[in-house]
Amino acid sequence: MIARRHLLKFLLGVAICLAAFLVYRSLGRYTVDEIEESVRSIAGLRLATAFFFVILSYLCLGGFDALAVRYAGKPLLLRQTSLASFTALSIGHNVGLSALSSGAVRYRFYTRWGLTGEDIAKVIVFCGVTVGLGLGTLAGLALLLQPGDAADLLGL
16 A cells, blocks of 8 residues: 555656656747747736636636536535536646546545545536537527628538
């Protein structure tokens, strides 16, 4: 058990070092001044608006998890579902294969809080369907509000 814990810590350290190396390699061709200039070229209002919508997005996604655990019949505290959702989605969207990777993170959190594998599967499917419905609704509204773009997109 102790060796397993040390192996997990070692693998976590390797993953963090690999991530740092990849970020360094990706940004290595730019100087700090170029990065700074690029960020400063974005209007402050646009940057603030972007951060506002990021926060709003994570709040909505946390709400999906809160609704999902209620649907699964295992309501948890909002702070628990918010933590699980934020962590799972942050990792899932950055690692890739978000349904799989965020599902694994959700599994780690929710099993500790008493949910079964079946309950967690319900949560994951509920969140996926909810996001799909939201994106479909948003796409429909965008196409209705910008019919010229819809015609271009559909080749009409």
